[in-house]
Amino acid sequence: MDIEQSSLFREHHDYRWDEVTCLPYKEDGAAPFKAISRQVLFAEAQLGCELRYFEMDAGGYSTLERHEHMHAVMILRGHGLCLVGEDVRPVKPYDLVTIPSWTWHQFRATEGEPLGFLCMVNTLRDRPQLPDEQELAALQAKPAVAAFLAR
Amino acid sequence: MDIEQSSLFREHHDYRWDEVTCLPYKEDGAAPFKAISRQVLFAEAQLGCELRYFEMDAGGYSTLERHEHMHAVMILRGHGLCLVGEDVRPVKPYDLVTIPSWTWHQFRATEGEPLGFLCMVNTLRDRPQLPDEQELAALQAKPAVAAFLAR
Numbered sequence: 001m002d003i004e005q006s007s008l009f010r011e012h013h014d015y016r017w018d019e020v021t022c023l024p025y026k027e028d029g030a031a032p033f034k035a036i037s038r039q040v041l042f043a044e045a046q047l048g049c050e051l052r053y054f055e056m057d058a059g060g061y062s063t064l065e066r067h068e069h070m071h072a073v074m075i076l077r078g079h080g081l082c083l084v085g086e087d088v089r090p091v092k093p094y095d096l097v098t099i100p101s102w103t104w105h106q107f108r109a110t111e112g113e114p115l116g117f118l119c120m121v122n123t124l125r126d127r128p129q130l131p132d133e134q135e136l137a138a139l140q141a142k143p144a145v146a147a148f149l150a151r
Numbered sequence: 152m153d154i155e156q157s158s159l160f161r162e163h164h165d166y167r168w169d170e171v172t173c174l175p176y177k178e179d180g181a182a183p184f185k186a187i188s189r190q191v192l193f194a195e196a197q198l199g200c201e202l203r204y205f206e207m208d209a210g211g212y213s214t215l216e217r218h219e220h221m222h223a224v225m226i227l228r229g230h231g232l233c234l235v236g237e238d239v240r241p242v243k244p245y246d247l248v249t250i251p252s253w254t255w256h257q258f259r260a261t262e263g264e265p266l267g268f269l270c271m272v273n274t275l276r277d278r279p280q281l282p283d284e285q286e287l288a289a290l291q292a293k294p295a296v297a298a299f300l301a302r
Contacts, residue, residue: 008238098159123199
C-alpha cells in the first residue's frame, strides 16, 4: 500500500474496510486451510511491519504451519481455538496470542461463528513450512492437540 | 518485552490485558494531554514494530504533535474525533487512521465515553515535536481545526 494512494481515514463496516480488498487467505493452493480470508490493513514500508486481518467462517481453519518469523495476534471477532506449540487454548475478542519462531500454530473457528483476528508481522519474513508425517505424528502424540487437529 | 518472560496467551479483560502494565501516557510531563493511559501489547524486537493500546477517559485527549515516524491506528473502543493534518473526522470502533510523517495529529474523546485505539509504530522512531505559537496559529486558521482544538 502506498500512502499517497490510500486515504488517511478508512472506515470499518462489518469486518470490511474502505479501500481494503478481501483476498484469498493464500495465493498458493498447496497448503490446507478452509473458509478463511485475508485483508491487509497496513503495509507501509516505513512501519517495518504489516497488520493483517484474517477471518474464518464457522468451521473454518488456518493452515497448520511454522516459520522463523513471529506472529503477534489479537483476536477481533468471535470465539474459537488456537494451537501454539503443544498448547490448545480457547480465544475470545481482544485476547493476545504470541507465536514464537518455529512454533507450530493453527486457528480454528470451532464455536459455530466466524473467528477473526489481527496479525502483526515483520515486513521481511520467511515462507511457512508444513508438517511432514513424522512432525504431524509428534504433534498428535499429545491428546489435546490430536483432538484439536481432528475437529 | 522478552518472549521468554511473557505468556503466549494473554487474556483480555475490559480493555486490560494479562501481564500488560497500564502506564502513564508519557513519562515526560512537558507535553499537554489529559486522562490518557498506555499499554504496550507487543514489543518484541524481531517484529520490527510495536503494538500499543491508548485509552482516554471521556473528555480526555492525546498530545497535539508530529514526528518523522508514521502511526498506523485502529480504533478499538468508543467514539471521538481525530485530527490528522487539517482533517477532523469522527471515529468509531475498528476504523483505520494513517498518520503520515510530519503530520500534526491528536485524538479527543468528545462523545462522553472512553476512546481507545491500537497504534502500530516502528521500533526505531524519533521523538515527537510540539507546535510552536506560529504553527498552532496556522492550524487554527482552519475553522474546523480551531473548533476541534477548543473542545
